[in-house]
Amino acid sequence: MTTDATPGIDPAPNPHATEEQVQAALKDTKLAQVLYHDWEAETYDEKWSISFDERCIDYARGRFDAIAAEEPLPYGRAMELGCGTGFFLLNLMQSGVAEKGSVTDLSPGMVKVALRNAENLGLDVDGRVADAEKIPYDDNTFDLVVGHAVLHHIPHVEQALREVLRVLKPGGRFVFAGEPSTIGDFYARWMSRATWAITTNVTRFGPLQGWRRPQEELDESSRAAALEAVVDIHTFDPDELAGIARSAGAAKVSTATEELAAAMLGWPVRTFEAAVPPEKLGWGWARFAFGGWKRLTWLDENVLRKVVPPKFFYNVVVTGAKPH
Template sequence: MPIERTAPPIAPSPQTPLDLNEVRRDPKRANLLYHDVAAPGYDRKWAISFDDRGTGYMRQRARRMLPRHRYGRVLEMGAGTGFMLLNLWRADYVRQAHATDISPGMLAAAVENARILGCDLRVRTGDAERLPYEDGTFDLIIGHAFLHHLPRPELAFAEAYRVAAAGGAVWFAGEPTKRGDRMARTVGRHTWNAVRAARRRLGREEMGTPWDDLPDDEQLMRSLEWNVDLHTFDPQDLAAMARAAGFENVRVETEEFLSSLMGWAIRTFEAAMPAGALGERWGRFAYAAYRTLYRLDQRVLYGLVPKDAFYNVLLYGEKRG
């Protein structure tokens, strides 16, 4: 299944030496390079799955946000490896699946995931701020955790509106809130300091895997991590962007409070430990802890904790028919 290339590659060629300082000055180039390099191991790193666990996760959110159960032509913007789109396809929300991303490497991974699932996925490389599709093409436009990578996310809303059919809709999810992100990073910092103090008491100064022992691609990704995440959002600011683009009946929800804080603590602990120090039992524990706290978040804390303290924003809007 070929990948349609509608924009020139920005990643370096063998004839063009890589200048990291130059890459860092261009957020789109940094994101393309980072995600191309990350693509082969991305699903494994972030525990992305296309099984009952992954599909159940996405189905639960779809039931919360979407008024319909079945959509015709569905486009995922900033699709990455296809996490949102392919799991919605497995849940029978999607009849015809389309994906676009600035990273050819990510789309190649999405194509392979779709092949394994038996999904006829149609993909095009392209910029979310300038989509390579005709006006009024799609019944539903979706996206997961991609707006915060864009220099001008408001342009992505405008493009989503342009390519949405009359009566179509947009659903974006997984975007970090300002308040939730601050709290999560504070937890991550304290976790790192606690692990470092504990290791020092054991006479072990080294944290994580030594830099020189990291593979070249991991070194490159870590060198660009601070250049690819550009925004956090106030939920109502995202709603305002959607309305400014023309969407109506816009609503925003948030999710993951304690589950997000636990997730950041777990990820930080994992990063602080040497490679291979934690096994499969740790992974099962971490996922079970997340699921338990997520249920607590949604069933109890959602009515008690300010909405903007939750980590992730979900947004839905409609284009007038």
């Protein structure tokens, strides 16, 4: 049995990795996870348009309800695995999914920001720096474990799910959303690379130079992208991910997929936003991006889902329960 670790001994964030550390991280995926996410922690919410208001509360709850809408609420104590800045758990708690929370991440910087966000929201949340393959909590601790875009970062997914089941109480449930499908990841990366190349080259010339970020910022983004290629380890076929969950010992396993047309807009939009100065993008751009995403999400859910096989959608959601 793994026991709760002694508080106060988590490592400090390291937001400014040295070149030597970056080179070492290219051969060590867990070091890359820490360096990349510590690097991104303080600006992550802005980069990914993460908020803790109605917009993201509805989004997080929608991902949860897509796979676990029939479950009785609220859960007592929930944990987020690979919490990042707390986007998924904190918004789910605000929607009434859980009463108390714990955030865990391999990155000290992300845990720090997630706890700060929780404090600002007045939520009952504690946090630990934690390896998903060896979660530092007792057996049978949580009623619910959630995660968003985390499983694809973990080297041994089945081992992590075994740990999730260990810390869940009998009958407890896990819900992991936002995992890239194999086909979806292919077209998302292709569109992102094309958007980056076009934007950074077109803004070299003439009046469009005012739309170009300083070269040092572009270089830093490129270094982050190099680490991102190391930290993104897996993509998932929905049926294969369900099989991994069952092999880990989960019961009542099911999967769902979402975002096809919405992903084809979302990835170029995010890449463009990273390539140009933020002051160039005002309220009109934000309204276009979010409104376009909502309209295409409606198209995905009401039209494309009926005619396109699930494996072509970008995001995979998986759930399962700990047997009694």
